[in-house]
Every structure is written in C-alpha cells, then in structure tokens.
Amino acid sequence: MAVKTAKRTEQVPQVYWRDLGGRILLTNDFGSHALMTEAEFRRYIKTGAAPSPALKEKLGPAGFLRERLDMEALVAGWRKRNAFLFAGPGLHILVMTLRCNQGCLYCQSGAVKSSGPGTDMSWETARRCVDFAFASPAPAITIEFQGGEPLLNWGVLKKTVDYARALEKKKGKPLNLALISNFTLMDDKKAEFLLSRECSICTSLDGPADLHDRNRPLTGASSHAAAVKWLKYFKRRSDNQGPGYRIFKPGALLTVSKGSLGRGREIVDEYVRLGLEDIFLRPLAPIGYAKRAWDKIGYSPEEFSRFYSGTLDYIISLNARGTRIKEKTASMFLEKILAGRDPGFMDARCPCGAAVGQVAYDPRGQVYTCDEGRMMGWEGDDMFRIGDVRGLDYGKLAAAPASRACCASSNLEQQPMCSRCAYRPWCGVCPVYNYEAQHSLWGHMPSNGRCAVFMGIFDAIFRALAAPKKAKILAGWTGK
Ligand code: SF4
Ligand code: SF4
Numbered sequence: 001m002a003v004k005t006a007k008r009t010e011q012v013p014q015v016y017w018r019d020l021g022g023r024i025l026l027t028n029d030f031g032s033h034a035l036m037t038e039a040e041f042r043r044y045i046k047t048g049a050a051p052s053p054a055l056k057e058k059l060g061p062a063g064f065l066r067e068r069l070d071m072e073a074l075v076a077g078w079r080k081r082n083a084f085l086f087a088g089p090g091l092h093i094l095v096m097t098l099r100c101n102q103g104c105l106y107c108q109s110g111a112v113k114s115s116g117p118g119t120d121m122s123w124e125t126a127r128r129c130v131d132f133a134f135a136s137p138a139p140a141i142t143i144e145f146q147g148g149e150p151l152l153n154w155g156v157l158k159k160t161v162d163y164a165r166a167l168e169k170k171k172g173k174p175l176n177l178a179l180i181s182n183f184t185l186m187d188d189k190k191a192e193f194l195l196s197r198e199c200s201i202c203t204s205l206d207g208p209a210d211l212h213d214r215n216r217p218l219t220g221a222s223s224h225a226a227a228v229k230w231l232k233y234f235k236r237r238s239d240n241q242g243p244g245y246r247i248f249k250p251g252a253l254l255t256v257s258k259g260s261l262g263r264g265r266e267i268v269d270e271y272v273r274l275g276l277e278d279i280f281l282r283p284l285a286p287i288g289y290a291k292r293a294w295d296k297i298g299y300s301p302e303e304f305s306r307f308y309s310g311t312l313d314y315i316i317s318l319n320a321r322g323t324r325i326k327e328k329t330a331s332m333f334l335e336k337i338l339a340g341r342d343p344g345f346m347d348a349r350c351p352c353g354a355a356v357g358q359v360a361y362d363p364r365g366q367v368y369t370c371d372e373g374r375m376m377g378w379e380g381d382d383m384f385r386i387g388d389v390r391g392l393d394y395g396k397l398a399a400a401p402a403s404r405a406c407c408a409s410s411n412l413e414q415q416p417m418c419s420r421c422a423y424r425p426w427c428g429v430c431p432v433y434n435y436e437a438q439h440s441l442w443g444h445m446p447s448n449g450r451c452a453v454f455m456g457i458f459d460a461i462f463r464a465l466a467a468p469k470k471a472k473i474l475a476g477w478t479g480k
Contacts, residue, residue: 011048013066017041018422020459023466030074031081031340031425032062035466081340081425084349084357088137088394091346091358093371094129096121096150096157098363098378102182102223104204104216105257105297107289120153121363126160128389129361134167137394140174146371151185161197178202180253183230184218191233195247201234202251203227205274207267211259215297227252228274235275253280256307257297264311272318272325279315280328281308283453287436288375301449305456312460319473330461331477336426337461339478346370348428348454352410355386355403365389367397369406372432384432406431409441417445423458 018025024041026034036044040051048066050056060068084090098119100107121129133141143164150157161177168175177199194201205227206212212224234250241247252271254260260267271279283304286294299307315327335343346353354369361367361374366385368374373384386392386400397403409431412418418429433450434443445451464470 011066012045013048013063013069015064016420016422016424017045018459018462020463020466023463025422025462026064027422027425028063029425030063030078031336032064032074033337033425033462034058034062034064035462077340081336081342082350084342084344084353087139087357089355089357089359089397090136090138090140091142091144091344091353092129092133092136093144093146093358093360093374094121094126094160095146095148095360095362095371095374096126096160097148097153099152100148100182101152101184102149102216102218105214105289105293118362118364119148121156121361121365123156123159125361125363125365125389126156127163128365130160130164130167132361132367132389132392133164134171134173135394140176142176142178144178144180146180149182149185150179151181151190154185154190158193161194161199165197176200180204182216182218182223182226184221184223184226186226186230191230191237195234195237196245198245198248200248200251202253203231204255205231205252205271205276206254206257207260207263207270211263211267214259215255215257231274231276249277251278252276253282255282255284256304257284258299259297261299261303261307264307265314268311268315268318268325272323277324278326278328278331281311282329283308283450285372285433285436285450287372287433288379291436301452301456304453305460308457309460309463312464316464316470316473319476320469326477329457330474333426333458333461334474334478337465338475345428347430348426350410350412350424350428351407352428352430354384354406354410354431355397355400356407359386359397361389367392369402370432372430373402373406376432376436383435405441409434409443415442415445417451423455427454427458 014029016027023035024038036055043051050059050065059065063069063074133143145157164175164177177197179194179199180202183203204216206215209222209224213222216223231250231252238247238249268279284290284298286298312327312330315325318325332343332345335341346357349357358370359367360371365388366377367387367389368377369384369386376383377385384402386397386402410429412424415429418424430450431441435441437449438444464474
C-alpha cells in the first residue's frame with residue numbers, strides 16, 4: 001500500500017506501521033498497537049484524528065492521538081515493559097561439561113565426546129560461578145545447568161545445587177534452579193534429588209520418534225524413548241504434588257530442522273499426547289555445527305515462516321476445541337504486546353540480554369555474554385568473552401568491551417531498519433548471530449535471516465490478533 005507520508009500533518013505523533021494484507025498495524029515507542037482498515041489508516045495518518053469513535057477509545061490511551069498524550073502513564077508502561085534495564089544479569093548459565101553422549105545434527109553447544117582438560121567444570125570453579133551469580137544486582141537469579149550433557153558431571157552438579165540453595169538462604173536472594181538434559185542418564189535417585197531441591201527440568205523433544213531420533217542420534221538406543229520416559233515421569237510427579245516441596249511441570253525444547261517442515265501437526269500432536277502445555281518452535285541458527293551442516297538441515301526464513309504460521313494456526317485451532325497448548329515464542333511476545341510485561345526473553349530485548357540480562361560460564365570459569373557467545377569462544381573466537389570468574393566483579397563486567405559492544409549493537413534505535421520497524425517495541429537483534437552470519441556485530445537487517453524469521457513470527461501473531469476469535473485465545477496465553 002502506498003501512503004504519501006509527505007502529506008502527513010503535524011497532528012500525528014511518532015508512529016510505525018505495517019501492511020498485513022487487508023489490515024494495517026500501527027505501533028509506537030510506548031509498545032502500544034492498533035489494527036485498522038486501510039481506509040481508517042489513511043484518514044488517521046492524514047488528520048491525526050481517530051477514524052471512528054470505537055478507535056478513539058483505543059487510540060487515545062495508547063498514545064496515538066496527540067491531544068490525548070498522557071506522558072506519565074505512557075512512560076510508566078514503558079518502564080514496566082523494560083524493567084530488566086534496571087536490574088542486572090538474572091540468568092546465569094553454568095556449562096557443567098562440554099561432553100555429551102549424543103551427536104545432534106545441529107548441536108550448538110560445541111559438545112565433545114571424551115573428557116580432556118577443561119571439558120568438565122570443577123567444584124572449585126562451580127562454587128566461584130555461584131558466588132558471582134549471587135553478587136549480581138538482580139533482585140532474583142536463575143542458575144541454569146547446561147552442557148554438553150550436564151548429568152555427565154553429576155558429582156559437581158549435585159554439590160553445586162546444594163551450595164546454591166544454601167547461599168539462597170544465607171543471602172535472602174530468591175533463586176530458581178533449572179536443568180537442561182537429554183535425560184539419557186537420568187535415574188530415580190537423580191530425579192528425586194533434583195525434585196527435592198526444586199529444580200525445574202527441561203529436555204529436547206523434536207517431535208515423533210523418527211524425527212527426534214534422526215536429529216538426535218544416540219548410539220545403540222533411542223534418545224526419543226529416554227526423553228518421553230522421563231517427561232512422563234516428571235509430569236506425573238508434578239500432577240501429584242506432595243507436601244514438602246514444589247514440583248515444576250517439565251518443559252521441552254524443539255529445534256525446527258529441515259525434517260520438521262511439513263510436519264507441524266504431527267509434532268504438536270506428539271506434545272499434546274505427552275500432556276505438555278507449551279511448545280517452543282525455535283528456528284535453527286547457522287551457528288556452530290549447524291552452520292557446517294546447513295545444506296542438510298537448514299532452510300530459508302520464508303520456509304520457516306510458512307511452517308511457523310501454519311503450526312501456530314493449528315495450535316490455535318486445538319485451543320478452540322478445548323486442548324490447552326501454547327506456542328512459547330508467541331506467548332512471550334504476547335506477554336509484551338498485550339500485557340506490557342517482560343517475559344525474560346533475552347533474545348528479544350533492546351538491548352539484548354547479553355551481559356546485562358544473562359551470562360554464561362564455561363567449564364574453565366571463563367565468563368561470556370551468553371551461551372551463544374560462549375560457543376563462539378569454544379570455536380576459538382573470544383569476541384564475546386567478558387573475563388575470568390576469578391577476579392571479575394559487576395563493574396568490570398559492565399565495562400568489558402564485549403558487554404559494551406553487545407549493548408551498542410543490539411540497540412534497535414541504532415539499527416537503521418529496526419529504528420523504523422513496526423515490530424521494534426517488542427523485537428531484538430542478536431550480535432552473535434550477526435557476527436557469525438554477517439561478519440559484523442551490527443549485521444545488516446535487510447538481508448538478515450533472523451530478522452526475516454522474527455518478522456514472519458510477528459506477522460503470524462498480528463494476523464491472528466486481527467481475527468476476534470483467535471485474538472481471544474491468544475489473550476488467554478498471557479494470563480491477562
Ligand atoms: S530485527 Fe527485523 S523485525 Fe526486528 S525490529 Fe529489526 S527490522 Fe524489525
Ligand atoms: S547476543 Fe544473541 S544469543 Fe546472546 S543474549 Fe544477545 S540475542 Fe541472545
């Protein structure tokens with residue numbers, strides 16, 4: 001649609017817009033949005049006035065009408081949505097080992113098969129990482145155990161969990177514990193220990209057995225069977241909470257590979273069959289192993305967008321028929337769009353979560369801006385390294401070149417295309433992706449695959465929000 005912006009009057013405050021094919025999306029810096037027809041949009045942009053009484057009710061408080069701008073309320077809403085800017089790193093990712101017993105086709109963790117110097121985190125290093133995490137200015141912290149496969153370093157993991165819980169009591173700082181595991185080494189004793197320490201547990205599940213096992217091969221066994229067995233176990237335990245401690249619902253992460261395309265319904269059905277209420281349709285990023293195997297497992301942003309939008313529609317239709325299941329990317333964006341709250345989605349913040357929202361610790365105690373930055377370090381490029389946990393403090397962390405470079409390059413106001421994009425209030429760019437895929441921290445959004453993927457996701461969400469029945473279901477995903 002062509003709009004002669006030269007004729008726009010001074011009556012219209014700063015707004016962004018996007019043609020969704022039949023409906024126009026209007027947004028602003030306060031994170032408000034409105035959907036209108038093309039004719040309504042033309043009238044609005046020409047006069048700055050609401051094109052109808054119903055729209056006036058919506059546009060006024062949302063900051064779209066100059067004569068009704070309530071700056072105090074709008075700024076308070078902006079501050080709530082961006083509360084993370086005033087906190088400090090809340091997410092601390094401890095890579096307990098680089099070793100893994102699986103050989104996933106798209107593995108981004110830089111996993112190795114056998115032990116060697118620096119592949120397992122020592123207890124001394126883990127303790128220092130936990131001490132550093134608790135020194136964060138963030139009012140609450142999450143410690144996430146990752147790998148490789150973290151259960152391969154069970155002795156240190158166990159000790160670290162108990163140490164972190166003891167420190168939580170001593171310091172009075174709320175702590176969430178989370179474990180990401182492929183479950184192949186899980187057993188009753190480990191499960192009981194983790195549950196009794198209120199550790200939330202998440203695994204990978206790419207869909208039905210054939211797809212999952214192809215993506216995540218395990219010598220001599222099915223990785224899908226292990227994932228399913230323990231997902232059922234943790235689900236049963238969380239459904240039957242006993243006294244003493246809180247048991248979280250288990251979570252699963254899906255990585256969309258070439259093999260997933262065209263199989264959205266089957267994948268969602270597998271999640272429903274297992275009683276999971278969230279599915280996270282995560283696109284593959286051309287980083288690490290995935291970059292080298294891209295021809296075999298990768299796809300174009302357009303292919304992903306088609307997959308995403310079709311699968312989201314299917315999930316919405318299941319909800320309409322009474323099945324509870326949410327798509328995680330959509331629900332996190334909806335939390336921002338509809339509820340004005342920060343869901344803690346590090347990759348969709350401005351600036352992104354690198355160093356200011358999260359840090360990752362490798363087994364040697366080297367601190368990186370995030371786990372993706374840590375993977376770059378493992379590949380031999382320390383661009384995203386902040387320092388050594390021994391001798392680091394939060395002043396040094398904030399002043400580190402890696403932290404400052406990530407903040408500057410992920411500031412959407414400095415990104416030429418993002419600064420004028422209708423999705424800017426809720427989006428985020430990734431300096432690691434840009435560096436790896438486009439050889440600069442700033443990247444180039446018009447040809448950036450991640451930008452195209454995010455744009456496709458936002459388009460799918462707003463098209464659904466433009467349809468009243470679907471919008472009602474999506475509003476239910478935010479708890480608003
Ligand atoms: S990354 Fe792309 S979708 Fe996101 S704000 Fe920038 S231009 Fe818009
Ligand atoms: S650099 Fe990328 S992966 Fe790291 S926190 Fe920022 S958006 Fe996330």
